[in-house]
Amino acid sequence: MKQEVHDWASDLAALYQQVWVRLVRGIGDRHAPSRHPTLATVTTDGRPRARTVVLRSVDPRAGTLEIHTDLRSAKVEELRASPFAALHVWDPSAHLQTRIEADLTIMTGTSVSETWSRLTDTTRSSYGVTPPPGRSIADSLDYVKTADPTAFAVLQLRVSAIDALHLGAHHRRARFDRESDWQGQWLAP
Numbered sequence: 001m002k003q004e005v006h007d008w009a010s011d012l013a014a015l016y017q018q019v020w021v022r023l024v025r026g027i028g029d030r031h032a033p034s035r036h037p038t039l040a041t042v043t044t045d046g047r048p049r050a051r052t053v054v055l056r057s058v059d060p061r062a063g064t065l066e067i068h069t070d071l072r073s074a075k076v077e078e079l080r081a082s083p084f085a086a087l088h089v090w091d092p093s094a095h096l097q098t099r100i101e102a103d104l105t106i107m108t109g110t111s112v113s114e115t116w117s118r119l120t121d122t123t124r125s126s127y128g129v130t131p132p133p134g135r136s137i138a139d140s141l142d143y144v145k146t147a148d149p150t151a152f153a154v155l156q157l158r159v160s161a162i163d164a165l166h167l168g169a170h171h172r173r174a175r176f177d178r179e180s181d182w183q184g185q186w187l188a189p
């Protein structure tokens, strides 16, 4: 058998742990692949929609993640209608694709005021563009960015399942479900 580079990939518990280690890395390291996952939602007419976001918070014990967004963005409307999301990360140095399924809660107002208070002015100005995100404008820069706490939303993802695919000398794929206490199940890749 060919030598495997990542020992953790051949053990369910170690693979599960590695998924979370790599997610946590995105919080402190701007260059970590998990810093910029792809968030997918379902539109109100049932179509998939994906976009890059910044991963803002990770809690491996609780199995939760947080993303910040503008309350008036299309994704929030989509998530109100269908409060489920998928998150995708391809981590090239780990040869690891992580696909997450999550139940989603939209937090706003006083419940996020503490988080808002910790943001820098530059970051705050990402929430509160005029006109609202996605609105047509006559020219490319016909908008103003103003920090508006009422436009700030925290998307809290409660992970329900993780599909991990490791590409090695032998590919390995596993699914971990909250329902089965993250025990893990090998799948054909």
Ligand SMILES: Cc1cc2nc3c(=O)[nH]c(=O)nc-3n(C[C@H](O)[C@H](O)[C@H](O)COP(=O)(O)O)c2cc1C
Pocket: 036, 049, 051, 052, 053, 054, 055, 067, 068, 069, 070, 073, 074, 075, 076, 133, 134
């Ligand atoms: C590197 C990068 C990071 C981004 N981070 C965020 C983010 O954390 N939150 C967010 O709402 N949009 C973020 N965006 C913008 C989204 O990809 C998207 O264009 C915007 O949120 C509008 O999406 P929507 O119309 O589907 O709601 C980011 C884009 C890039 C390229």
